[in-house]
Amino acid sequence: MFQHPAARAIHDERMNMSETASPSRNPAAPPAQPTSRRVFLLRLGILLNAIAAAIFAVPVLGYLASPMRKFAWLSWISLGPLEHFPEHQTRLATYRNPYTKPWDGMTANIPCWVRREAGDTFMVFAINCTHLGCPVRWFQESGLFMCPCHGGVFYSDGKRASGPPPRGLYQYRHKVENGRLWIKAGELPTLGEPLA
Amino acid sequence: MIVRRRAAVAAVFALSLLAGCDRLPGKPKESQRPLSPAQVKSFDVLYTQNCAGCHGAAGNFGAATELANPAYQALVDDATLSRIIRQGVPATAMPSFAQSAGGYLTDAQIAILIDGMRARWKSGPPLKDAPPYAAAPGDPAQGAQVFARSCASCHGPDGKGGARAPGSIVDRSYLMLVSDQALRTLVIAGRRDLGHPDWRQYPPGQPLTAQQVADVVAWLAAKRPRFAPGTWQSVSTK
Amino acid sequence: MSPSQIIHKVGAWLDHRLGLSGPLIEAAQHPVPRSSASWWYVFGSATFAVMVLQFLTGLCLATVYAPSADRAWQSLIYLNYDQPLGWFIRALHGWGSNFMVGLVCIHMAQVFLFGAHKYPRELTWLAGVVLLLATLGMAFTGQVLRFDQDAYWGLGIGAAIAGRTPFIGGRIVKMILGGPIIAGETLSRFFTLHVFVIPGLLISFVGLHLFLVLRLGINEWPMPGRIVRRETYLAEYHRMVSTDGEPFFPYAAQKDLVFIGLIIAALIVTAAVMGPIGPNGEPDPAIIQTVPRPDFFFLWLFSAFALLPPWTETFLMLTGPVVAIGLLFAIPFISGTGEKSYRRRPFSVMILVLVFMTIGILIYLGTYSPWSPHMEAWSGAPTPVEYVKGRTPLELQGAILIQAKQCRNCHSLGGQGGMRGPALDETATRLTPDQIVRQIVQGGGNMPAYGKNLSPAEVNAIVAFLATMHPAHQPPAHNAARPALARVDQR
Numbered sequence: 001m002f003q004h005p006a007a008r009a010i011h012d013e014r015m016n017m018s019e020t021a022s023p024s025r026n027p028a029a030p031p032a033q034p035t036s037r038r039v040f041l042l043r044l045g046i047l048l049n050a051i052a053a054a055i056f057a058v059p060v061l062g063y064l065a066s067p068m069r070k071f072a073w074l075s076w077i078s079l080g081p082l083e084h085f086p087e088h089q090t091r092l093a094t095y096r097n098p099y100t101k102p103w104d105g106m107t108a109n110i111p112c113w114v115r116r117e118a119g120d121t122f123m124v125f126a127i128n129c130t131h132l133g134c135p136v137r138w139f140q141e142s143g144l145f146m147c148p149c150h151g152g153v154f155y156s157d158g159k160r161a162s163g164p165p166p167r168g169l170y171q172y173r174h175k176v177e178n179g180r181l182w183i184k185a186g187e188l189p190t191l192g193e194p195l196a
Numbered sequence: 197m198i199v200r201r202r203a204a205v206a207a208v209f210a211l212s213l214l215a216g217c218d219r220l221p222g223k224p225k226e227s228q229r230p231l232s233p234a235q236v237k238s239f240d241v242l243y244t245q246n247c248a249g250c251h252g253a254a255g256n257f258g259a260a261t262e263l264a265n266p267a268y269q270a271l272v273d274d275a276t277l278s279r280i281i282r283q284g285v286p287a288t289a290m291p292s293f294a295q296s297a298g299g300y301l302t303d304a305q306i307a308i309l310i311d312g313m314r315a316r317w318k319s320g321p322p323l324k325d326a327p328p329y330a331a332a333p334g335d336p337a338q339g340a341q342v343f344a345r346s347c348a349s350c351h352g353p354d355g356k357g358g359a360r361a362p363g364s365i366v367d368r369s370y371l372m373l374v375s376d377q378a379l380r381t382l383v384i385a386g387r388r389d390l391g392h393p394d395w396r397q398y399p400p401g402q403p404l405t406a407q408q409v410a411d412v413v414a415w416l417a418a419k420r421p422r423f424a425p426g427t428w429q430s431v432s433t434k
Numbered sequence: 435m436s437p438s439q440i441i442h443k444v445g446a447w448l449d450h451r452l453g454l455s456g457p458l459i460e461a462a463q464h465p466v467p468r469s470s471a472s473w474w475y476v477f478g479s480a481t482f483a484v485m486v487l488q489f490l491t492g493l494c495l496a497t498v499y500a501p502s503a504d505r506a507w508q509s510l511i512y513l514n515y516d517q518p519l520g521w522f523i524r525a526l527h528g529w530g531s532n533f534m535v536g537l538v539c540i541h542m543a544q545v546f547l548f549g550a551h552k553y554p555r556e557l558t559w560l561a562g563v564v565l566l567l568a569t570l571g572m573a574f575t576g577q578v579l580r581f582d583q584d585a586y587w588g589l590g591i592g593a594a595i596a597g598r599t600p601f602i603g604g605r606i607v608k609m610i611l612g613g614p615i616i617a618g619e620t621l622s623r624f625f626t627l628h629v630f631v632i633p634g635l636l637i638s639f640v641g642l643h644l645f646l647v648l649r650l651g652i653n654e655w656p657m658p659g660r661i662v663r664r665e666t667y668l669a670e671y672h673r674m675v676s677t678d679g680e681p682f683f684p685y686a687a688q689k690d691l692v693f694i695g696l697i698i699a700a701l702i703v704t705a706a707v708m709g710p711i712g713p714n715g716e717p718d719p720a721i722i723q724t725v726p727r728p729d730f731f732f733l734w735l736f737s738a739f740a741l742l743p744p745w746t747e748t749f750l751m752l753t754g755p756v757v758a759i760g761l762l763f764a765i766p767f768i769s770g771t772g773e774k775s776y777r778r779r780p781f782s783v784m785i786l787v788l789v790f791m792t793i794g795i796l797i798y799l800g801t802y803s804p805w806s807p808h809m810e811a812w813s814g815a816p817t818p819v820e821y822v823k824g825r826t827p828l829e830l831q832g833a834i835l836i837q838a839k840q841c842r843n844c845h846s847l848g849g850q851g852g853m854r855g856p857a858l859d860e861t862a863t864r865l866t867p868d869q870i871v872r873q874i875v876q877g878g879g880n881m882p883a884y885g886k887n888l889s890p891a892e893v894n895a896i897v898a899f900l901a902t903m904h905p906a907h908q909p910p911a912h913n914a915a916r917p918a919l920a921r922v923d924q925r
Contacts, residue, residue, distance in 0.1 A: 068605045073614040091298055094720045097615050104617040105504020106718040107586070127722060132739060133594035134587055135722040137809060140298050141291050142840040143887040148725040149591070150740040151805045151844075151854050153882050161882035163805075164744045187614035190594055191748075192603020222709030224514045224521050230582070230715050233723045249813040249837040257819040259833035289831070289838035300723060363826015369894035370828040373835075390823065 073099055073186040074195075079124070081180050085116040090138045090156060093124075098186045112172060113138055113145070114181065115156065122181060125158050126170035126189045133190070136169065145169065170194045234302050239312030242305055246293060255317055256389035260289070261381070267394045268385040269318035271329050274310055281306050288375055327384050327395060327406035330377065334407060339415025342408045346398060355416075361392075371420035380413045461648055462687075465679035467671075469655030471686035474548070476693035477541035478647075482640065483694040484534045484701065488572075489633070491527040499579070501625040503618040503717075506581035510713045525705035528580075528712075531573050533701050535731045538569050543786055546765070549774030550653035552662045556766035558646040561639050563762045568636045573731050575628035581621055582713035587726030589616045589624075591736075598748045616719075651675060652686070656774035663771060725809060733800030734793045740805040741796075804853035807843040811851040818848035825902065832899025835892050839884070855881055861903040862910035869911075870897050 079093045093114045100108040113136075115123040125145070127135045134149035144161060145154040152163035159168045170189035173196045175182050189195045236242060244253070252258025255265075262268060272280075281301075284292035293299035294306060301309075343355065352358040355366040364370070383404070386394035396403030404412075435443075449455045498517055500509040513520035542562065545551060551559035574592075578585050589611070596610055597603040612619030654674055680686070711729070715721060728736050742750055769782070776783050808815070817833045825833065836842060836858070844854035851857075856864075865873065871893060877883035888896070904910045 065609060067608040067611070067613050067619070071614075089298055092720075092722065097617070099614055101618050103502045103504050105502075106716060106720070107503045107617045107620075108615065109718060109720045110615065111720040111722060127719065128590060128594070131594070133590035134726055135719070135724060137722050138298075139812075139840045139843075141289070141812075141838050142884065144840065144882055146807045146809065146840070146843060148806055148809050149587075149736075151807055151880075153807075155882065155886075162877065162880045164740065164742075164747065166744060166748070187604075188590070188593055188607065188611065188616060190597020190603060190607050192597040192599060192605075192607060220522075220706045220709075222521070222525055222706050224709055226515070229511070229515060230713065232716055232718070232721055245810050245814045247813065248816045249811070249842065250817070250834050252819075252822075253816045257816075257822055259817045259822055259830050259837065289834045291838060357826065362824065363828060365827050367826075367828045369891040369898075370831055372889070372891035373831045373895055374827075 074184045075186055076175075076182045076184050079112075079114060079181045079183055082116075082120075082176065085114050085122070085181065087116050087118050090115045090140065092138070095183070095185060110185065111135075112183070112185070113169075115158075120176045122174055122176070123158060124172040124174045124181075124183050126172065126195060128170065128189055129165060130160075130167045130169060130191065130194075131163070131165040133188070166191065167194075171196060233300060234305070236305065237308060239308055242301070242309055243312065246301065247309070250289070252389075255313070261378070262385075262387045262389050263313055264317040265385055265388050266317060266319050267323060267326075267388075268381065269314060270323045271326060271381065271385050273329065274314075276329060277310050277313075278306060281309060285375055285378070288373065288378065325396075325403070327404070327409045329381070329384075331380070331406060331410050333376065333417065334410030334412075334414040336411070336415040336418040338408075339411035339413070339418075342404070342412040343415055346402070346404060346408070347412065349399075355419075365416065366419045368419070368421050371416065376413055376417050379416055380409060383409050383412060462683040463681040464648055464651070465675040466652045466682050466686050467654035467674050468678050468680050468685075470652045471680060471689065472655065473689055473693070474544055475652065475686065476690050477537055477544055479690040480694050480697045481534060481537040481541055484530055484537060484697065485636065485640070487698065487701070488527065488530045488534060491523050491530060492629070494523045495527055496629065501579070501621060501629075503581070503621045506579070506621060507713060507716050510580060510582070514710055514713075521710050522705060524710035525708065526701065527576075528710055529704045529708060530701055531576055532730065533697065533704075534569055535573055537697070538566055542566060543790070545653075546782065546786060547776040548653060548656050549662070549776075549779070551766045551769075552772070552774060553664055553667055553766075553770050555646070555650055555653065556770055558643060558650065559766045560763060561643040561646065563759070564639045565636065565643060566762070567759065568632050568639065570731065571632045572628060572636070573729065575624045575632065577729050577732075578621070578624040579628055580712050581717050583715045583717055583721065583724045584712065584726050584728070586616060586717040586719060587724065588728055588732075589620060591726075591728075595751050598751060652682075653774075656776070658773070658775040658777045660774065661772060662774055723809070725806070727800075727803075730797060730800075734796035737796040737800040737803070740803065741799075802853075806852070807840075807854055808852040809843060811842040811846075812837050812840040815842055815847070815850040818850075821847065821899075821902075826898070828895050829899045829902055832895035832897070835888075835896050836899060839888065839892070839896075841896075844881075858900060858903055860905065860908075861900045863904045863908050864911060865900075866911045866913045867897050867901050868913060870900050 075098045077095050077098055079095060084093070085091055091114050092111055094109050094111045097104075097108040097110050111127045113125040113127065115125065117123070125136075129136050129147040129149065129152045131147065131150055131152045134147050136145040136147045136152070136154065138145050143156045145156075145158075147153070147163065147165070150164050152165040153161040154165070154169050155161050157168075158171060160166075172183040172185055174184070184196070187193065187195070243255075247263070248258070250258050250260035251263045255263040280290060282292060282294035282299075282303075283297050284290045291299065293301045295302060343351075344353070347355070348358075350358050350361040351365050352361075356364040382392065384395045386392045386397065388394075395409060495513070498509060498513055498520060500506055510524070513524050515521070545559070545562065574588075577588060593607045593611060593616070596606045599606055608614060610620075610623075611617075612623045651671060654671065715724060727733070739747065739751070769779075773779055817837060821833060822830065836845075836847070841858070842851035844852040846853060846857045847859060849857075861870065873879075873881065874888065874893060874896060875883065875885040877885075901910060
């Protein structure tokens with residue numbers, strides 16, 4: 001079968017490789033005059049580039065990692081007048097996340113579950129299951145929150161009822177002022193930062 | 197030349213592929229366009245998701261009220277049906293479905309459900325001489341006689357069940373779970389699917405009057421145990 | 435001049451300046467062991483071909499897709515329904531990703547079985563592991579770019595896992611999301627990863643991978659008993675290709691080409707028949723009537739999270755990936771020499787079979803996820819007609835309550851409903867009425883306690899209904915002590 005002679009020759013040469021490269025293949029031979037101008041310039045060049053790279057890296061990394069900074073994401077927002085929340089009932093409320101951008105669209109409309117026990121006694125639960133963040137759904141007939149992902153179930157007061165969740169539902173800090181319900185909201189709750 | 201012809205064949209083939217693309221099975225159909233839950237407008241989808249569990253896949257042979265019963269559809273008016281779906285029936289298993297009452301259906305969707313039920317299951321001429329949907333409670337003592345005349349042959353002399361209608365209708369747990377209106381609706385409209393007659397069918401030729409219906413419901417309701425609201429006490433079925 | 439003469443001239447002009455024809459011919463003609471020009475050696479090139487297709491279809495999609503949280507979903511809907519052939523390009527890209535993940539896994543299994551990760555090809559394997567991770571990274575970020583409800587809640591799951599990191603969990607979450615919630619910056623970050631970062635990684639590591647394959651030669655067919663030794667392998671391989679070698683092109687390439695053709699044809703047919711994958715509903719978190727599921731390549735993780743004992747979860751979620759990736763990287767250093775043939779490596783074969791079986795079973799379980807409540811079953815799955823007929827009024831009330839109290843979300847009747855708890859069809863053969871009451875009121879065994887949410891009358895009705903749940907030929911369970919206790923009571 002046809003074979004390019006050059007290919008075979010080069011391949012043969014390649015297959016002579018071994019773990020330790022032969023000296024002839026290593027062009028970086030030790031310099032004869034370590035203090036010569038050429039070596040100095042090379043070192044200076046490397047040093048300058050290292051400094052420049054470091055100076056360049058700081059703003060780039062700072063830019064990319066800016067969300068990691070400690071920042072007061074949480075702020076008080078209103079969920080509406082108290083009349084929206086009948087006593088002894090749990091209702092879905094939606095708020096616009098306080099930290100938002102015009103191109104967030106619907107993704108900044110964050111829902112939460114509001115439980116009004118009686119009078120001004122409220123509990124406000126995050127929508128996210130404490131297991132892996134899926135949206136829990138309230139079933140008023142059985143008085144349970146159920147998660148569609150891995151079967152976490154919570155009682156009406158947010159306590160874990162069954163399934164894999166490691167804790168009860170995340171709760172927002174809340175207050176009643178001027179006839180309105182306010183919650184301190186602004187970030188996705190996780191086990192690392194559970195809102196309150 | 198052969199090359200040219202091959203190229204032409206390939207081009208025709210490619211074009212026919214492109215033209216055929218609109219008929220490929222994978223092309224998404226307009227009906228598959230994803231809808232948000234509030235945009236669902238199909239009666240079949242809404243009924244199947246929200247009602248079929250208790251009322252049966254076709255409106256009958258469900259555990260709860262037979263919606264496909266023309267007598268029931270004739271008895272209950274739109275406003276009542278709408279109120280029941282929106283707010284549920286307190287102290288019974290009928291949940292509230294309106295968003296304003298903690299459910300997931302919009303007012304428009306509830307209207308679609310009502311229109312759909314009417315179109316499918318409200319057949320035939322309107323009922324003549326039917327007792328009204330709602331009425332003031334009657335006289336329990338009179339009701340006992342109505343029961344003996346019209347109901348006892350199936351439900352047993354004391355309502356604790358007979359061969360044709362097993363199970364007690366005076367069971368205290370049962371009575372605590374159904375409203376007076378549900379009893380009244382059942383007596384008037386019956387359950388065609390499970391063989392319960394409507395108000396005019398039994399005994400044959402002797403339809404119940406509006407007063408008799410009110411009385412027999414009152415007789416049943418009087419057997420329901422009364423507890424102070426909010427207290428639960430043990431109730432024996434026996 | 436005829437067209438072929440023009441082409442020849444242009445080619446010669448270019449080659450005079452580029453001087454690439456020599457090295458290219460050399461690469462195409464590099465000798466391969468006759469034994470490895472086999473149908474078993476076609477998966478790598480097929481993966482490469484599908485990757486190139488992914489680049490092409492991805493490029494097409496990028497001309498229409500709007501990588502902005504408020505518009506991305508609309509642009510996907512536009513692609514599916516309005517853009518001519520948009521649905522088909524989406525289908526090719528979506529199914530192409532499935533093909534690519536599948537082919538990468540097959541390729542890797544073959545390489546592992548044939549001992550191709552052993553000396554001197556360790557670095558080829560390491561580059562391959564990076565390519566596997568990059569492929570999975572493309573799959574996940576691609577699922578995010580299909581910005582629908584599954585994508586949104588998939589991100590939520592990712593954030594919840596990252597949030598379990600001790601001390602800095604919250605910060606990592608915000609780093610991943612690009613902000614405090616899943617929103618505009620999240621999509622932009624994943625767009626950057628999917629379109630710039632990971633493809634760049636793929637291209638560079640595919641280059642390294644191919645360079646190493648050319649430089650070190652294709653792995654020979656493993657013969658039982660032919661041991662790999664550092665001292666002798668290179669000379670042996672050299673002897674093999676010079677005495678029993680064939681040029682790669684066309685000897686081995688012909689099989690690659692045939693297989694690539696078949697794979698591309700299969701991909702086109704799949705895309706045409708199955709259509710585009712998603713998107714499902716709008717990524718609006720306020721729509722909570724949603725049942726998030728990952729694409730199949732992450733379904734096994736989804737299943738594992740449901741089945742792991744909760745107390746091991748955080749530990750395994752955080753260390754599992756590190757250990758698994760570390761092991762993949764370590765394989766050529768653990769078994770870098772010795773037997774290549776799978777016939778003499780039972781332990782390796784066992785591990786491979788075990789890993790594939792585990793992942794396969796988890797994916798299968800994930801397709802119907804028996805641990806998840808069926809959120810619509812209570813109102814959407816009718817009570818079977820045979821359980822309605824002939825029941826007493828109280829039993830019928832119980833049947834209604836089984837629906838209305840959401841029991842069916844976790845318990846099935848007549849095969850419909852959740853599978854979290856046992857099916858209720860034959861409850862009465864397992865539990866006496868007293869035991870049913872206890873189970874409902876106190877819960878237990880992963881069932882919530884319903885005591886506070888059921889009145890005594892409701893419990894009575896449910897128990898009355900469940901007590902009828904036994905086949906006609908099988909009597910209900912009963913408490914043998916009951917009659918004796920009753921006699922004691924009478925005394």
